[in-house]
Amino acid sequence: MTKATIFNIQKYCVHDGPGIRTTVFFKGCPLRCAWCHNPESQHFQRELLYNPGQCTLCGQCQRQCEHGAITINQGSLKQDHSKCQACGKCLDYCLTDAREIAGQTYSLSEIIKEIEKDRPFYEESGGGVTLSGGEPLCQIDFVTELVKSCQDMGISVAVDTCGHVPFSYFENILAEVDLFLYDLKLMDPELHRQYTGVDNKLILENLQKLSARGGNIWLRLPLIEGVNMNREHINQVISFTRDLNISLVNLLPYHDIHRAKYSRLARPYAHHLMTTPSEEKIEEIKSLLETHQFKVKIGG
Ligand code: SF4
Ligand code: SF4
Structure with missing residues (x-):
């Protein structure tokens, strides 16, 4: 039986999709974003x-x-x-x-037991389960079983993804997933590589394919002063996504409250490169996106 390595199961979340949700955080990610809020999510091992x-x-x-x-x-x-x-x-x-x-190992039945406990909240609020991480799709065999089980139980599923996985992984779960929270960090491939460790070709291709296949997508844009907080980047996002099937854009301003986790893991953190954007600049970006007919929300 497939098992998964999970580093957190968070209840009553209201920022990871509609309604009240249980968010399951899978451990391990193919990216190494300089601003990662969950550095304990990056490595696959405990x-x-x-x-x-x-x-x-x-x-x-x-x-x-x-x-x-x-x-x-x-x-x-x-x-x-x-x-x-x-x-x-x-x-x-x-x-x-x-x-x-x-990092704890869970069987499918153990996760389902946790998810089921909050069913009344999902039903009342229009919520459900969000699979996040790390990158949940890196544990695709387990995720495939889990989303099928949730569908059988009538529980709505969202998947929060960095998009850097083979498209076949999306195909495996497309019919069962109600919402994809799709991160788009940098449009410039070189900058993307510099700040995340990989270039963005696969991520952009997958976003186009997911849209073409009818996936319901909320685009998540982290806003980081010093990295991507400029009109050029946002204009590139607009021209790339304006014809895609994006039902909402979430603007996610950077903060550094997670900084202590890096020292607890004895990992370096380039905090001097990044700062929180001002409210005025975030509003400016929101307006720019809205003039291009995107529905925009500040926060998750
Ligand atoms: S430091 Fe703690 S967790 Fe690490 S090997 Fe020693 S006893 Fe185990
Ligand atoms: S030395 Fe510190 S970390 Fe170790 S058991 Fe005592 S309080 Fe905990």
């Missing part, structure tokens, strides 16, 4: 986050770790992520929750 701000240096974790990944010396704890096997043993002995593991 990993440890260590928060020194909550650590009392009691030393319990060090005594339990069989892999020599923790050293306490002269009043500070060094977490060696390269030695950590993400076994999770140290978590059981940390009384202050300074440690957490991102």
Whole structure:
């Protein structure tokens, strides 16, 4: 039976599609966006986050770790992520929750059990389930089974995707998915590669094909000052998407509240390259899109 690696199941979400939703976050992504809000979503394997701000240096974790990944010396704890096997043993002995593991394995029935708990909310609000990540379509076998099960149960499904997967993955689930939340980050291929690690050819092709095949699409545009907050980029988005089947554009202004997660994973974060756009500039972009007949919402 297929299993999936999930790093979060969030209840009562109102920004990941219509109504009240349960969002299932799949671990692993083919992109490495410089602004990623969920850096713990990027790698496919389980990993440890260590928060020194909550650590009392009691030393319990060090005594339990069989892999020599923790050293306490002269009043500070060094977490060696390269030695950590993400076994999770140290978590059981940390009384202050300074440690957490991102990534748990779920069977289909376990996920469905979680989803079913919130069925009354979906029915009352016109909501459902959103599969997000990471990139959920990278675990396509599990996702295919899950969306079919949701359809059988009469639960609406949205898929939040970066689009960088073979189009056959979309074809697998097109009949069962009610909404695609499709991210479009940068139109310039070189800049796209620079900021996400891959060029955007496949992403743009898939968006066109998905539209041609009748997928219901909400286009998600992250707005990041220093990266893509300029009229040239937005004009390119408009000319590429004006004839596509886009029912809503979500403008998603960058913020850096996720910054601490990078240090908990011991990962570099180029925060100096990116800032939050001003409300005036976001409104300007909203108006520009609206003059081209797009329906636009600030936020998810
Ligand atoms: S998760 Fe396991 S390997 Fe990693 S630090 Fe904790 S006990 Fe050591
Ligand atoms: S068990 Fe928790 S509080 Fe104690 S040293 Fe380890 S991380 Fe810090």
